[in-house]
Amino acid sequence: MEKTEKDATTIRKVIENIEKAINDGQKKIKDSLNKLKNSNILESDWLSILSITSNPIRMDFLIEGIPQVYYDIFDNQDEVEIVLDISDVAKEDIRIKTRYKTIKVYIKDYLVKKIDLKKYLKKSIRVKNVNCQYKGRILKIRIKK
Secondary structure, three states, X not given: XXXXXXXXXXXXXXXXXXXXXXXXXXXXXXXXHHHXXXXXXXXXXXXXXXXXXXXXXXXXXXXXXXXXXXXXXXXXXXXXXXXXXXXXXXXHHEEEEEEOOEEEEEEOOEEEEEEEOOOOOOOOOOHHHEEEEEEOOEEEEEEEX
């Protein structure tokens, strides 16, 4: 009997977190549109606006304290640069694993993003060719080709 009550409680929490994620996504869209309307377009923080509007509602994470992660990939001549927008996370909580042509980003031991780089890289990723920088809420990963 207690096990079914725990299961029911867990299911209720998951449903509440999904509803919260949807509401937060809608609020973020409204906030970004209001920022665009009310501010000078040239002075806008485009990274935050684009990250919200490109993926407004993501329900990857139903665990409290694990933020949503947005990313973009820039393919330069001699390197691939991946820029991740991670908010409210300590540097110690972020872990990056590479295998073949994929990068996995973990926050507090939870997989938050898996990035496949097959179309950008010819060879597998080597650790010595990876450079990471984390400043503020931006994590930059540079991989030499």
